Amino acid sequence: MRLTARLLILCLSLFALPSFAAAPGNLYQVHEPVASQQPDERSAGLSRALQTLVLRLTGDPRAIQSGALAGYFKDPQQLISQYGYENGPPLALVVDFDPASVNNALRQAGLPVWGANRPSLLAWWLNESAAGSSLVGDSQEGAAPLNRAAQRRGLPLLLPMADLSEQGVGTAQNITAAQPDALLAASERYSADGLLAVDAKEDGGKWQAQWRLWLGDSREQGQAQGDSPDALADAVMLAVSQRLAPRFVGAPGAASALTLQVQGANLERYAQLQKLLDPMGAKLLLAQGDNLQYRLNASPDQLRAQLGLAHLQEAPVEPAQQPALDANGQPLPAQPAAPGNVMRFRW
Known part of the structure; x- marks a missing residue:
């Protein structure tokens, strides 16, 4: 198998491949707002940062109540590689957690981890207030709260340029529509995996929003509120993350040993597939052509969701072939059969 895999790497042709999924910055770095740099506030901030990270990695709010993690929340520094401050505003404690230590703690607690390859979301975010309406563009001041919230919740976020043509598309009527038809054409050039439409309104200093999310054939929607643009953005991103996570994180006890067969690979696809499957403990058994x-180790639905990010299509498992015969008409020794629970995909 080693020789076959080596030949695959040497012989497969290289060509450009559209990117799929995305990594949300440093997945194990948390920017946790704090009131000051005093020791008590720092200690509380480190504990909150770990809670933020656990929620980001699992997508499950119940995970922070795990008794197996209680000791880490009390003393998070055993999982931290370094920390410092970011003046902002707002003032934030920037905490770098050690990925291996965190993942080991989560595994010991029986909590599955949502890996770094996550669906990229294009956000059509409309702010409405007494001063008027404005579509948030990637270079505008209003983009900062959205980017901070997306990083905090582990979501790869894209924003439109919000030029004159896109301002005409990103209207309240189109953003609140039950179907995103009017937004789809303008979204094509951004090559995002999903579409997030948010209508945010300010009234008396309070913010509330209606949001809709389309990813593949699925649709999610909800409402959020906050006392500031930052609080509202965080509430929306948290809700979106918690809706997405069950698709990509196997529920405890739902994972099982699976055999995955993939057809149509080349060197680029092989490397990207390795990253995509890494959270599932994937081991390459065979590379041929x-x-x-x-x-x-995953649930079938989790595997389908992950491979959907790479635009792979599920294919029926090929039936077993007749055994090959030698020159005397006798069956040749059978090749090791693939383990049960086989799933097959192709590009």
């Missing part, structure tokens, strides 16, 4: 075979 443009075919790959892995053994991994």
Whole structure:
């Protein structure tokens, strides 16, 4: 198998491949707002930062109540590689957690981890207030709260340029529509995996929003509120993260040993597939031509969601072939059969 895999790397052709999924910055770095740099506030901030990280990695608010993690929340520094301050505003404690230590703690607590490859979301975010309406563009001041919230919640976020043509598309009527037809054409050039439409309104200093999310064939929607643009953005991103996580994070006890067969691979796709499957403990069993075979631990739905980010299509598992015969008409020794629970995909 080693020789076959080496030949795959040497012989497969290289060509440009559209990017899929995205990594939300440093997944294990948390910017936690704090009131001051006093020791008591720092200690509380480090504990909150760990809670933020656990929620980001699991997508499950119940995870921060895990008794197996209580000791880490009391003393988070055993999972921290370094920390410092960012003056902002707002003042924030910037905490870098050690990925191996955190993942080991979560595994010991029986909590699955949502990996770094996550669906990229294009956000059509409309702010409405007494001063008027404005579509938030990626270079505008209003983009800062959205980017901070997306980083905090582990979501790769894209914003439109919000030029004159896009301002005409990003209206309240289009953003609140039940179907995103009017937004789809303008979204194509951004090559995002999903579309997030948010209508945010300010009234008396309070903010509230209606949001809709489209990813593949699924649709999610909800409402959020906050006392400031930052609080509202964080509430929206948190809600979106918690809706997405069940698709990509296997529920406790739902994962099982699976065999994955992939057809149509090349060197670029092989490397990207390795990253995509890494959270599932994938082990390459076979590499032959443009075919790959892995053994991994996941639920079928979780695997479908992850591979959907790479635009792979599920294919029926090929039926077992007749055994090959030698020159005397006797069956040749059978090749090791793929383990059960086989799923097959192709590009």
